Ligand code: SF4
């Protein structure tokens with residue numbers, strides 16, 4: 332069942348709405364006036380089943396439960412464009428992050444790609460694998476050739492702090 336179908340049966344939950352808004356002290360989704368500037372610049376628009384301004388509207392209307400249990404909140408690319416474009420500091424990005432946090436708190440299924448990033452950070456301390464680059468002459472370059480120091484793997488202190496920050 333799609334999220335849009337689910338919404339036809341949805342019930343507003345003001346307690347969850349207040350919980351989300353209370354986490355957003357920096358931005359004010361309740362000030363959104365639906366101008367859609369966020370949506371017109373959204374990087375993930377084609378992938379999102381609901382548009383950023385609709386996510387803010389549904390959150391403000393208390394349909395948090397449905398958003399938290401859907402895949403939609405994991406599709407945002409975290410590019411922050413909506414935050415930059417918003418004239419009201421309503422920032423769909425921050426609302427989506429608060430919805431993700433609530434989903435994790437509730438032990439909802441986190442997409443595999445995020446779990447891979449966590450494993451990668453634990454192993455190497457980096458969000459992405461180091462990639463081979465080439466010079467303009469198409470010669471392969473590595474860190475040593477570029478005079479860059481060797482990448483240090485994270486120590487146990489980093490790992491335990493990281494896991495603590497994740498609530499593990
Ligand atoms: S979140 Fe901001 S940019 Fe998007 S519709 Fe609301 S006021 Fe407009």
Ligand code: SF4
Pocket residue numbers: 369372373374375376383406407408409410411412413414423424427
């Ligand atoms: S942060 Fe997410 S919702 Fe906002 S513009 Fe980027 S992809 Fe779209």
